[in-house]
Amino acid sequence: MAVITYLEAISQALRDEMRRDENVILLGEDIAVFGGAFKVTVGFLDEFGEDRVIDTPISESGFTGAACGAAVEGLRPVVEFQFADFIACAFDQIVNYAAKNYYRWGIPMPVVFRGPAGGGFRGGPYHSQNPEAWFTHVPGLKVVQPSTPYDAKGLLIAAIRDNNPVIYFEHKHLYRRIKEDVPDEDYVVPIGVADVKREGTDLTVVTYGAMVHKSLAVAERLSREGAECEVVDLRSLSPLDRDTFLASVRKTSRALVVHEAQLTGGFGGEVAAIIAQEAFDVLDAPVTRVAALDIPSPFAASLEDAMLPTEEKIYTAAKNVLEY
Amino acid sequence: MSKSKPTIFLDPALDRTSIATDETISRDQLAVWYRTMRLARACDQKLAALYRQGKIVGAVYLAIGQEAICTGVVSLLNRDDYFSTVARGLAGWFLRGVEPKHVMARWLGRDVPPAHGRELGLFFADIQQYGIAPYHNGSMASWIPSGAGFALAFKIRKQPRVYIAFTGDGATSPGDFYEGLNFAAIHKLPLVVVVENNCFAYSTTIEKQMPVENVADRAPAFNIPSEIAFGNDIFEVRRVAKRAIDYARAGNGPYLVEFKTFRVRGHGEHDDMGYVSADLREFWEKRDPLRLYAEYLSGAGGLDEAEVKAIDDECVQTVEDAVAWAEAQPEASPDSVTDRLFAP
Numbered sequence A: 001m002a003v004i005t006y007l008e009a010i011s012q013a014l015r016d017e018m019r020r021d022e023n024v025i026l027l028g029e030d031i032a033v034f035g036g037a038f039k040v041t042v043g044f045l046d047e048f049g050e051d052r053v054i055d056t057p058i059s060e061s062g063f064t065g066a067a068c069g070a071a072v073e074g075l076r077p078v079v080e081f082q083f084a085d086f087i088a089c090a091f092d093q094i095v096n097y098a099a100k101n102y103y104r105w106g107i108p109m110p111v112v113f114r115g116p117a118g119g120g121f122r123g124g125p126y127h128s129q130n131p132e133a134w135f136t137h138v139p140g141l142k143v144v145q146p147s148t149p150y151d152a153k154g155l156l157i158a159a160i161r162d163n164n165p166v167i168y169f170e171h172k173h174l175y176r177r178i179k180e181d182v183p184d185e186d187y188v189v190p191i192g193v194a195d196v197k198r199e200g201t202d203l204t205v206v207t208y209g210a211m212v213h214k215s216l217a218v219a220e221r222l223s224r225e226g227a228e229c230e231v232v233d234l235r236s237l238s239p240l241d242r243d244t245f246l247a248s249v250r251k252t253s254r255a256l257v258v259h260e261a262q263l264t265g266g267f268g269g270e271v272a273a274i275i276a277q278e279a280f281d282v283l284d285a286p287v288t289r290v291a292a293l294d295i296p297s298p299f300a301a302s303l304e305d306a307m308l309p310t311e312e313k314i315y316t317a318a319k320n321v322l323e324y
Numbered sequence B: 001m002s003k004s005k006p007t008i009f010l011d012p013a014l015d016r017t018s019i020a021t022d023e024t025i026s027r028d029q030l031a032v033w034y035r036t037m038r039l040a041r042a043c044d045q046k047l048a049a050l051y052r053q054g055k056i057v058g059a060v061y062l063a064i065g066q067e068a069i070c071t072g073v074v075s076l077l078n079r080d081d082y083f084s085t086v087a088r089g090l091a092g093w094f095l096r097g098v099e100p101k102h103v104m105a106r107w108l109g110r111d112v113p114p115a116h117g118r119e120l121g122l123f124f125a126d127i128q129q130y131g132i133a134p135y136h137n138g139s140m141a142s143w144i145p146s147g148a149g150f151a152l153a154f155k156i157r158k159q160p161r162v163y164i165a166f167t168g169d170g171a172t173s174p175g176d177f178y179e180g181l182n183f184a185a186i187h188k189l190p191l192v193v194v195v196e197n198n199c200f201a202y203s204t205t206i207e208k209q210m211p212v213e214n215v216a217d218r219a220p221a222f223n224i225p226s227e228i229a230f231g232n233d234i235f236e237v238r239r240v241a242k243r244a245i246d247y248a249r250a251g252n253g254p255y256l257v258e259f260k261t262f263r264v265r266g267h268g269e270h271d272d273m274g275y276v277s278a279d280l281r282e283f284w285e286k287r288d289p290l291r292l293y294a295e296y297l298s299g300a301g302g303l304d305e306a307e308v309k310a311i312d313d314e315c316v317q318t319v320e321d322a323v324a325w326a327e328a329q330p331e332a333s334p335d336s337v338t339d340r341l342f343a344p
C-alpha cells in the first residue's frame, strides 16, 4: 500500500501490465521521448523500448486503426489520445471497426483507448470535453471512467486484460488532485460494476468521474443539514450496472443524476430513463439531472464556471428533489 | 468530350491485347489460376442474376473485369500473409480455399460461419481457417491504418510476413490512406498497397477524384517506391507484385502498386452505368482478363480449347451447386440477434 495520485495509479497500471505481458504496447503522440502531455508514461521508453512505446505522428485515425489491427493479431495496444477531444478524429475506426468487429466475425480485438477528458482548468473548446456519450451509443464498445486512484488502476488493468475495445476516460482535473492508498500489487476492478461511494437513505446520486467528488462534497453538506445521500459511482457506462443504482433508488425513492458532460443526449438521460421505467413505483420525486449547459466548453473562467455543474448546482438540485 | 482530341483510355506503354510470361509455370498451375478467375466470374454472373430475381435482399457488388489482379497477387503470398479486399477480390478468397457454396450462402443471408448472417457476402474474415484477417472495410481507406497495424505486429514479432491492402482508386483520397501509409512508411512496415484503378469510384472519374494522373503519383509523399502496370494481365500482375512483396518482406517498408483495370459492371448491380461511354467499354472488352488468359492458355499455355471450355463449364456447374446448397441453408434465428456482441 502506498498513497498515490490518480495519475500515478494510471501509470502504475500501465507499467505493471507491460511488465507482465509483452503483448501490451503503447501508441500515442509524444508519449515516448516526452513521456506524454500529462507525463503518464515518463520512463516507459527507457524501460520498454521503442517497439513497445511508440511516438506516433499526429494522425489519430491512423494510429487508432493500426492499434486495432495489431490487436486482432494478438498484441494488446493501449492508445493514448493527447486529449479526449481528439478522439473525434478517430471516430470512424472506433465506431465502425473496433465496435463491430466481434459481432461481425467473432474475432477478438483487445485494445484500449485512453482519453484524458474533462474541464475545469480553462482548456477551452478543444481541451475540455467529455465525449463519453458519443461512444455509449455504440454497441460493441466498453466505456469506463474512474473517479479514484484505486478504481483508476483496477479499471485500467481490467481494460487491458479485456478482449474487447475499451474506452477509458480519465479526468484531467483529478490527475494530481486526488490521492489515496492503493495496493502495490495488481488487482482488477471489474468492468460493468458500479460502486457505492457513500451510503445514505434519503437520496440516490448516480454519477461518475470528477462529479463523484463534487457529489460527495454535497452529500456531506446535506448530511450536516440532516439528509443522507447515497452516492453511486457508475465507473462503467458500458456495460452498465443497472442493478446497483436501481437497488439504491428502491431504498431512497429519490434520484439525482450528475455528470460533467452536456445535458442533452448525455449519458444521464439513459440512467434517468432506466430509473423512470424500472423504479417508477417507488419514486417520490421526478428523476432530475445536473449536467453542463448545452454549449461548447468556453475558455474564460467566468464562462466555464457558468457552464459546468458546480457543487452549488448539485446542492440546489438535490434540495429540490429532497423537498419535492 | 472534345472531338479534336482522340481519347486515350490507357497509356500506350501499358496497353496489352495479348499476354505472355517468362516464368516457367506448369500447365496444372496455369489451370488453377484460370479456374480461380473463372469461378469468380461465374459466381459474379450468377449473383447478378440472383439480384435481378430479387433473391438477394441487399445490394450486390461484382468484380467482373478485375479478376487477374487479386488472383495474381494472392498467388504470390504465403499462407500466413494477410490480404484485405473490398468488393472486387472474390478470386483471392477462392485461391485461399474459400468455398463458393459458403460465399453464396453469405450473399443469401444464411446462417453460415463466420458472420452467421451479420454481414454481407461482400465481406469476409476468418483467420483460423483461411488466414483472412478482419479489417475495417466499411469506410473507404480505413483498412490502410489497420493494415499498417497488422504489419506492425509482424514487425514487432520479427515475423517475415506481409500485409496486402487491395484498394480502389477512390479509396486513395480519404485521410486514412495518408495516415495509414504515413505510419507504415515511418516504421518501414511490410505493407503493400495494391491499387485497383478501375477508372471510377462509383460514378466519379479519376479527374474528379485527384489532381494527379495516377494514384502512384501520390507515393512520393511517403517516400516509398511505386509502380504502374496493366492489371488485366495475370502475368504482369505477378511480375510487378512480386517485386513489391519481396521488397516489403525484406523489411524495406511499404510499396505501392497501381494496376490499371476496368470495372465492367456498375458500382453495384443497381447502377445502370449511364456515365460510362460505349468507347470505354469496348476498349476494355478487348482487354478482358479472362479473355486474354484463355487465349494464352489455348496457345502458348499448352491447353487446348476443349480443356479451357471444360474448366468454364465446370465452374458454372460449381456455382449452380453452390446456390442450391446455399438456398437449402437456414437463416439465422432471430433469437441469436444479440449474441456475440462481446468477446469473453
Ligand SMILES: Cc1ncc(C[n+]2csc(CCOP(=O)(O)OP(=O)(O)O)c2C)c(N)n1
Pocket: B087, B088, B138, B139, B140, B167, B168, B169, B170, B171, B172, B174, B198, B200, B201, B202, B263, B267
Ligand atoms: C468513407 C466512405 N464514403 C463513402 C462510401 C460509399 N462507397 C462505397 S464504395 C465507393 C466507391 C469506391 O471507389 P473505389 O475506391 O475506386 O473502389 P471500386 O468500387 O471502384 O472498386 C463509395 C463511394 C464508403 N464506403 N466509405
Ligand SMILES: [Mg+2]
Pocket: B168, B169, B170, B196, B197, B198, B199, B200, B201, B202
Ligand atoms: Mg474504382
